Amino acid sequence: MEETQDAGRSGLGRFAPRSFRGAIVASTVGLMTVAMVLVVLGIQVVLEVAAQRDIRQVLDDRTDAMVRVLQQASTDRLTVPEESLQPGMVVYDGDGRRVAGSVASEVRDAADGVATTDVVRTVSGGEEDDRLLGTPFTTPSGEGGVLVVSQETAPYERSELYALIAAVVLGVLVIAATALMALRVTSQALRPVTVMADRAADWSEHDLSHRFALGPPTNELAALGATLDGLLDRVASAIRSEQRLTSELAHELRTPLTGIQGSADLALLRGVADPAVREDLEQIAASAREMGAVITSLLDIARDGTTSGREQCHVADVVPALVAAAGGRLEVVDRTATSTASVAAPAGLVVRAVAPLVDNACRHGRERVVIEATDHPDHVELVVRDDGDGVEEGVRATLFEPGVSRRAGGAGLGLGIARRMARSFGGEVLLGDGPGGAAFAVRLPRR
Template identity: 35%
Template sequence: MRISRTPATLRGRLALLALATTAVWVAVLTAVFNIELGARLRHQADDLVRTRATAVAATMDAQPDGQIVEHEPADDTALDVGIWIYQGTTAIQRPNAPNVLQDRADQLAGTGESSTDTSEPHAFRLYALPIMAGDRQAGTVVASVGLDAYRYTARSVLAGSIGLGALLLTGVYLVTRAVVGRALRPVDEMSNRAARWSEHGTAQRFGTDSHLAELAGLAGNLNQLLDRQAAILRHEQQLTAELSHELRTPLARITAETDWLAARPRDPDDQRTSHEAIATAAARMQQICETLLSEARTRNHQVAGRSAVADVARALSERSSQEHPEAPSVTVIGDGATAGVSAALMERILVPLLDNARRYAAGRITVECEREPGRVLVTVVDDGCGVPESVGEAVFEAGRRAHPGDGHDGAGLGLPLARRLARSAGGDIILAPSLEGARFVVSLPAG
């Protein structure tokens, strides 16, 4: 099993990123600082050894015959430490020094101005300064300085830099985790609150006033998401309620007819009548399901397609005449109007309006189709009792009926569903003023 070494939390990842970034900078700065310090220490050692050699050479005179004459200063103790004086290649003065250092000083005699280093355990820097007699070198002064103190200083500073860098990185990591954790605490609180709200279906929302700009934006987006989810939930609950409410009547009819048939033997005519009633109720259930599910599928999408409004209205008129021969006939006026919705959706919009008109019309139902710039108007008019002024637009509310005691079946879902279907297609349905009966106007995008 593969184990990921990347922290699982945002706080850990941000702290690790800050640690890595700081580590790179600390490493670069430490390297630059120690390189610069080493160069400064080497330059300081060079200056010291040159100064000592120059001071000793100032006390020497070269005679024309090549002899070196030394003029002793008042205090030459400091000058004699680590100083070699050569006449030609012969040492006329040697300090007490290891053999390795003696040999290296002898190699510098007579070579002109030069310098060299010895390795540990006797780390020294030697510098040779020629003593000139005219245009020729009569002797050489070799000065030395120990490098152990300089190297110790450089190593100590390097160790201190590494230790300080480690402490700095530890502090950066801990502080970053604490700061990021504190900064993300409101996000954790928002997440916990959202989890609690999702369990109980609460209508609470996040406040945006007391948060920083970024968190306020997040809270606003979460509020919009919760509002959309709540709207979807309400719609689903409404759809379920509408289905159960509307299906209750045909289901009750089917149950009653089935119980009536099973109660005792019936003659063929009674059985045929019951079977027709059951078939009618089942067809009604199918129609209700198709209408409700069509609305659910199209509520968030612009419905594509085209349909001839007059043709759909005539087809529905013929079907209504066959199913309800006792009802008033439907007159369709107008041709050539093409709506920008499919014929199936057009039918689902008109069926509740025609059913409503069939229930209340006294003797006349008219469907008027006309085209306007960018839209199509379909007006369904009947000469019935109309919609009372006390009801008005409330007739489009689910479960609301203009005349609940009229003896007709229905649950008051047809008109609300027709309006939602029209609005899902980019149109609308309104109740228009009418001197007689009811007048509903459907507006849809032109095809």
Template identity: 30%
Template sequence: MTARARLRLPAWTATLTWKSAVFITVMCCALAALLGALVHVSVSRQTEDDFRERALARLTTASRAYEAGDPLPRATGIDPEDLPDELRALALKGERGTMAGEYRDRPTMWAAGPADGRALAVRVDYSTGSEIIDGLDRSIMGSSVLAIGATLLVGAFAVTRVTRRLHLTAQVARRISAGDLDARVDDPRTKVPGRPQDEVATVSGALDTMASSLQRKLQTEQRFTADVAHELRTPLTGLSAAAELLPEGRPSELVRDRVKAMRGLTEDLLEISRLDARNETVDLAMHDLVPLARGVVRASGTVTEVRVVRDAMVETDRRRLERVLGNLVANAHRHGSPPVVLTVDGPVVTVRDHGAGYPEYLLASGPQRFRTESGGKGHGLGLTIAAGQSEVIGAELVFGNAPDGGAEERLTLPEYVRFTGP
């Protein structure tokens, strides 16, 4: 199986769902508070007005009885002690008025008027009106809480459906960026003709269209690369055979060398086309890493120092791992400066030279095929193949520059089972 990049779903933190839920809650609370205040003010004013009219009506009756010399009605008196001072002063000025207050710790609506230089006052029990207002406030509070809770649940449910679709779209986008060009959102809302599409469906459809277009273009490029490499094989084979028939000499050596380079380039193109197609299979087995690394250095025919910090038994595809290490060693000698050192530290293999190091574009974006710098220096296909084969075997290949100069590649193999001493 081809090793794939592992994808992780986004962490459930302060997402759009919670932000929307908070916004809905705040708006519901503000609306409930506004409506509750309006209802409270309206009902309180109406209730107070009713009790004020009742108190004034009793005051009129009491004034008539006082002027006629008849006994005053119940809950009526001249200058009672509990009469509010403001209302007493108003009556002494010859005016009538009402005021909510208390009588023996009970809510009371007072009404007072002038009576021979004194204050004639009546009181009406206001407990019923106070209870009505308190009950109304409790009802408003309870209904507001229920309404906020219901609105919050409905709003959160509606927003969650949208955010779930957005998370799916984002996940598919990550899969596409990781190389899975078959990934699609397939939003059913985009497949019904004449059905109105919301913004999420529009984004999902655009992402699917982009992925299909990108896949077609990449497949066309892959087929072109593979076709070119296959077509070059036949004339290069004939050219190689013809070169062998040339008489010995410097011109013949140059022709054979160029033919060999062309054949190597053709094989590299074929290998890249297979890596781009992502249909490679791996042959996993257990291998000692140090002997494998030393064998790669011997096969390269270069002067490369092998340092062992810790040996490791790794499960990998031997042929592909040798290809990766061989390309890294060859690139270090071709584009760097000696000494070249290959270090094995457990499952981590580092190849380092002492040249000018990697350019910024390679450190930022990885190796690019056939890119050449202004000075005529480039990196060909070796590093591209090394990066592709590393991904196939599930290893992590990181390109960097050493602090004291020189390029450095760190290959971390995915699994190992034991360590042994150097």
């Protein structure tokens, strides 16, 4: 049952407007459509009632006029003046025999059936839906008869059809005009909100010192501005707290870490006879340097958590540092010459975002690491590929989380730091599929 409801909601969601403006326009058009349908139906009902009333009125008038003529002409016996008998009129005697007149062949049987009536009766007959009115009368001589009058209803039905078409066309025009008006009004009303949202997003990423400062919340926009100002204040406070905490932790960790690395290097310089001890000291020194690089990256993220976007670089500016990050462990193939676009970030931050990916490729590759670059309209995509065994399926979804590594034995810190560093200047790090290995794509925003 829940699955059915979820499927129904997801199906309805595909047809729901994706914007608030679209929802307003859709609801307005829907209400106007319902209103116009009701108006058109109401007009048709009124026209139908009026047409039936007019047809009956015509039948009554023609019948009254002819009955008076028959009564005046039939002083001794039933006499029908031919010159006074109009088309569509038939006079029957008291026995139901036709005396004079004629009607259309399609309604002749219906007229004969009405001829035996002793009360006023209206019937429909024939393919053209003619209306018949049978009226009994008595002449001054005492003879009885029935006058049957037919009236074609096609002209009235055509008038109703034309009125329906005109009402439908008018309704469509009214609905279209309503949609355009609603779209224009909502666009003008929501434009300030869109501008404020874009500015707030830009300020939250690049400069948290800006505020709307629209004054007291006397209207909806001023209230929204005050809310966004408060939100920016809280974001700025949270970022400052994070920067302060990260900076303090980095400084506190650097002192003992420097001591560890210095002691290990000094012991190596003095010389160690035992190969096992020397290997342990080299591992301690390498781990200390790696941890120092991580701390430096975290400190840079804290200091440059929001970049101004005014600094820029090119891919060619960062490739030498990326090659140096490989440390000669594997061959680095540079295929970035085709990229000429400007990246909206300083070269140092770009290097710190991509270098962990190069180091990761060197750890898991076999012979070479390939660095490729492609320019797109809004970003530059820098891809780091290796020829290793790829990424295990079980860790692909959580690969960028702290403590998760491609293979057993890794610390699982470099990829998460790379993504966080890239996001600090509006970029992103994504996992792709490489031929026979892993591929990490870094999307760098263009200036």
